[in-house]
Structures are given as C-alpha cells and as structure tokens.
Amino acid sequence: xxxxxxxxxxxxDHPFKFFLVHESQPNAFxxxxxxxxxxxxxxxxVKNTEQLAGTLCHEVSHTIHRxxxxxIKKEQKIEALEVGTTILLGPTVAKAIAIKIIGDLNSLxxxxxxxxxxxxxxxxxxxxxxxxxxxxxxxxxxxxDADTKQIPQLLSDHPANGTRxxxxxxxxRDNPAVFSKFNPDPKSATAxxxxxxAPVVFLRP
Ligand SMILES: [Zn+2]
Numbered sequence: 001x002x003x004x005x006x007x008x009x010x011x012x013d014h015p016f017k018f019f020l021v022h023e024s025q026p027n028a029f030x031x032x033x034x035x036x037x038x039x040x041x042x043x044x045x046v047k048n049t050e051q052l053a054g055t056l057c058h059e060v061s062h063t064i065h066r067x068x069x070x071x072i073k074k075e076q077k078i079e080a081l082e083v084g085t086t087i088l089l090g091p092t093v094a095k096a097i098a099i100k101i102i103g104d105l106n107s108l109x110x111x112x113x114x115x116x117x118x119x120x121x122x123x124x125x126x127x128x129x130x131x132x133x134x135x136x137x138x139x140x141x142x143x144x145d146a147d148t149k150q151i152p153q154l155l156s157d158h159p160a161n162g163t164r165x166x167x168x169x170x171x172x173r174d175n176p177a178v179f180s181k182f183n184p185d186p187k188s189a190t191a192x193x194x195x196x197x198a199p200v201v202f203l204r205p
Contacts, residue, residue, distance in 0.1 A: 050135025
C-alpha cells in the first residue's frame with residue numbers, strides 16, 4: 001500500500017488515504033480528494049496480494065483521472081435540468097423523475113473506456129510499485145468463474161469482461177520493457193491473509 005501511494009502521489013495533488021470499510025458486498029471505490037475505500041469482504045474474495053494491489057492501483061487511477069469528480073459534475077448538470085423540468089411539469093412529477101435519474105446515475109457503472117483507462121494506468125502504477133500487474137487479470141478471470149449472485153455490486157461497478165482483460169494483456173505486450181519481467185502465471189502469486197488487527201471504518205451506522 002505504501003509503495004502504491006508513493007508511486008501514485010506524484011500524479012495527484014492530495015494525499016492518498018486508504019480506508020477499510022465494513023459492507024457485505026465485496027467492493028472498492030475511490031472518492032475525489034484521494035480517499036480509497038476497500039470493503040472488508042473484498043479481502044476475503046481476493047486470493048493473493050497481486051489481486052488486491054491491482055484493485056488499489058485501479059482505484060487510485062480513477063482518482064488521478066478525476067473520474068468520480070467528472071461523474072458528479074454530470075449529475076449536477078442533471079440537477080440543473082430538473083429546475084427547467086419543474087416549471088414544465090410541476091414540482092411533484094419533476095422531482096420524482098429527477099430522483100429516479102440521479103438514483104440510476106449513482107448505480108451506473110463507469111463506461112468501459114473509463115474502466116479500461118484505469119486498468120491500464122493502474123497496471124503502470126502497480127508495475128512501478130513492484131507489484132505484479134497480472135493480479136488484475138487474475139481477478140477478472142475469477143469474476144468470470146464466480147457465482148454472479150455473490151458479486152453483483154462488484155461486477156456492476158467494474159464490469160469484468162474479456163475486452164478489459166484483452167486491453168490489459170495488449171498493454172503488457174506493447175511495453176515489454178516494463179511488463180515482461182512479471183510472471184503471468186497465477187501460481188506465482190503471493191498468498192494473502194487478512195491481518196487480524198486491521199482497522200475497520202463503518203460508513204453507515
Ligand atoms: Zn473502476
């Protein structure tokens with residue numbers, strides 16, 4: 001984690017902070033300002049250090065690209081739209097529509113392009129920090145094999161698909177100077193166990 005922050009910090013103007021959050025759905029997300037949240041149940045889902053590092057590098061990249069900030073700006077545009085609709089439809093109907101749209105937006109995943117961009121620059125950060133960037137590819141493979149009922153939120157937030165794996169593997173092939181030294185075989189992974197004294201933050205009461 002320290003190695004990842006050190007590499008990522010030069011690309012972002014606020015200090016990165018990592019939080020462990022208690023939620024039932026395994027997930028990880030980043031908010032503007034440099035906070036990265038990892039849900040504790042994700043720590044039981046990831047099989048090795050490389051997968052966890054890949055997830056953190058991906059989230060840190062969203063922050064560097066200001067993806068969450070851009071999404072909030074988009075939502076504010078919709079609130080501005082709501083004011084116009086209020087005049088046309090009357091307050092109750094307009095508000096109901098706006099709540100529905102904003103609710104959908106919150107649950108809406110980033111586009112595949114934004115996700116792939118975070119995957120690729122995340123793999124650069126992981127490689128520079130000394131973590132095998134194949135960890136994210138291994139994690140995607142596991143999403144594909146996993147029971148979808150078990151990880152719906154993670155999948156909706158990070159649509160795992162062949163395209164994202166292919167984009168990453170192509171990026172590895174295109175930059176052999178950086179990536180050829182890393183072993184693509186998941187058998188080379190470092191076993192990961194959750195530290196018993198890990199501090200947990202509760203976002204909801
Ligand atoms: Zn993402």
